[in-house]
Amino acid sequence: MAAKSKVIYQCTQCGFESPKWAGKCPSCGEWNTLLETVKEQESAQRAAVKRAVGGMASRVVPIGEISTTDEHRYHTGLSELDRVLGGGIVKGSLVLISGDPGIGKSTILLQICEYLGQNLRVLYVSGEESARQIKLRASRLGVQSPNLMILTETDIQYIVEQIRAEKPDLVMIDSIQTMNYTELSSSPGSITQVRECTNVMMRCAKALDIPVIVVGHVNKDGAIAGPKVLEHIVDAVLLFEGDRQMTYRILRAVKNRYGSTNEIGVFDMGEKGLQQVENPSLAMLSGRPKDASGTCVTAVMEGSRPLLAEIQGLATTSGFGTPRRMATGFDNNRMALILAVLEKRAGFYFSNLDTYLNVVGGLRLDQPSVDLAVAVALVSSLKDMPIREDTVVFGEIGLAGELRSVSHVELRIAEISRLGFTRCILPYHGLKNVSKSKLEGLEVIGARNIREAFQAATT
Structure with a gap:
């Protein structure tokens, strides 16, 4: 006997099923995603x-008898x-x-x-x-x-x-x-x-x-x-x-x-x-402009791999009453938070400026350790003062304007040194996680706030 079927409405985003159509999905909240479909009896589908x-028959097996040696x-x-x-x-x-x-x-x-x-x-x-x-x-x-x-x-x-x-x-x-x-x-x-x-x-x-x-x-x-x-x-x-x-x-x-x-x-x-x-850091940094303001190199962790990326910021006079905020490869809301901290805690004003941010190479960075490099790149464009080419910046920014240490500091520093950079700016509290033997040929500077970090990056 053929399986009975009925008309239902199913969400294309989350798969939610409803007996009647609705403009908004009750499950995921998306609009205009409930589409009409014919559903057969579940038992008939599973049997098919x-x-x-x-069709396999399974049996109960104690976990101690399961072998993984042939994996x-x-x-x-x-x-x-x-x-x-x-x-x-x-x-x-x-x-x-x-x-x-x-x-x-x-x-x-x-x-x-x-x-x-x-x-x-x-x-x-x-x-x-x-x-x-x-x-x-x-x-x-x-x-x-x-x-x-x-x-x-x-x-x-x-x-x-x-x-x-x-x-x-x-x-x-x-x-x-x-x-x-x-x-x-x-x-x-x-x-x-x-x-x-x-x-x-x-x-x-x-x-x-x-x-x-x-x-x-x-x-x-x-x-x-x-x-x-x-x-x-x-x-x-x-x-x-x-x-x-x-x-x-x-x-x-x-x-x-x-x-x-x-x-x-x-x-x-x-x-x-x-x-x-095999060496993505070198590939991402190829073609860096020299003596250009608004560009800064940062060190991020992708799993167990340290990676250097270039952050570019641009602040320019706005032609509208409400300035534009646009970020590519970085969270737009996070950039707005960093701009608010720069104005309130550091005295760098972007309220009447269009602000743009770009991560070179198509990377998508969502780590807090990128905060300091984003702030330094934006202030560099605001002041039209280039960051030193031999400098790498990383660290997290708090709402009080303080700099907080990040994880895997030694792995980041090793990648920085391997690619020929000679200076590294990081939060002051992160210096205790670095052994002296890892600092040969590399100048590591600990900054307590954004102003100290920017001054160290440009001098």
């Missing part, structure tokens, strides 16, 4: 998903990608890679196929391109592995059958929004289709102990398209950041059950695909 993967990670050939994944691809894991169109999601998958294909059988499933198009792109990227198998199909049930028949060592799905479950009446890319197709691949990965990498699209707001439950199903979520008009790409782990979410990978997009940037 179970049939697709062959193995597949190295991808890209150390930057391995770093973000926590050391490599775990067997039986489901990894989601997302990002803006044209940023390099499909490119990086094909690139790692060349290295993985030396010892593993890789199945690349595409629902967006034909086999000939994939071959042309693989030739351009220099991918010629004989162990790379191509399947152009959108039927998720047929794909699972091929996986069970071929038994590859690794599966790539490009993309999950193009996959279709024929027993569901909704169209491909809908919330129901994306959720159930991801469930099918998750069960397949766990049943056959095969790692699966899934490409996911993003919506107009930059969030991963589909219901939020999609991110809960997968084991790791990797997000590409950066403007596709620029060459640098930042790969960041938003979720990772097998590693840290604080690591990043830096890539450079070229004619031969994505090239890993």
Whole structure:
């Protein structure tokens, strides 16, 4: 007997289901996101998903009997990608890679196929391109592995059958929004289709102990398209950041059950695909202007990696009654807070000036340790006094105008010294965390407030 179905309204942002339409989603508060869809009985959907993967019976196992000695990670050939994944691809894991169109999601998958294909059988499933198009792109990227198998199909049930028949060592799905479950009446890319197709691949990965990498699209707001439950199903979520008009790409782990979410990978997009940037600090600082006001170098921590970035600030006379505040790569509200502290506590007035802030290289910095460099760059532009080229500034600013110490001071100082900088300005209380042996050839200055830091950076 066919399963009964009913019309419901489902939120495209959070997946909330409602029996009637509303202009505002009661769950996430977004407007005009409730779309009409036909929902089958849940039992029928789950039974169909179970049939697709062959249905497994589980048994209760004491945790002491579970062995992890045979845990193995597949190295991808890209150390930057391995770093973000926590050391490599775990067997039986489901990894989601997302990002803006044209940023390099499909490119990086094909690139790692060349290295993985030396010892593993890789199945690349595409629902967006034909086999000939994939071959042309693989030739351009220099991918010629004989162990790379191509399947152009959108039927998720047929794909699972091929996986069970071929038994590859690794599966790539490009993309999950193009996959279709024929027993569901909704169209491909809908919330129901994306959720159930991801469930099918998750069960397949766990049943056959095969790692699966899934490409996911993003919506107009930059969030991963589909219901939020999609991110809960997968084991790791990797997000590409950066403007596709620029060459640098930042790969960041938003979720990772097998590693840290604080690591990043830096890539450079070229004619031969994505090239890993093993020294991102040097790459981000290339092309720095000399003797220009409003530019300052800071040291940040991305996971266990210290990274130097350039902050540029610009303060100019406003032509309107209300001055503009614009920040790229930095929180706009945080910049407004720093401007308020500069006016109230340090006596630098920006109330009638348009203020702009930019983080060079497409980086997105949201750490408190960047506060002092932002303040110094803005004051440098206000006073038209350039910061010394050999100086790096980092520290957190409090609402009372005081400077607070940050973590991993020695790692930051080691990276500063390695790249040839000779002066470092940090909060005074952070000096106690620095051993004298780490300061050879480097002048470290402790500042108690913003005025002391700016004076030290310009003299």
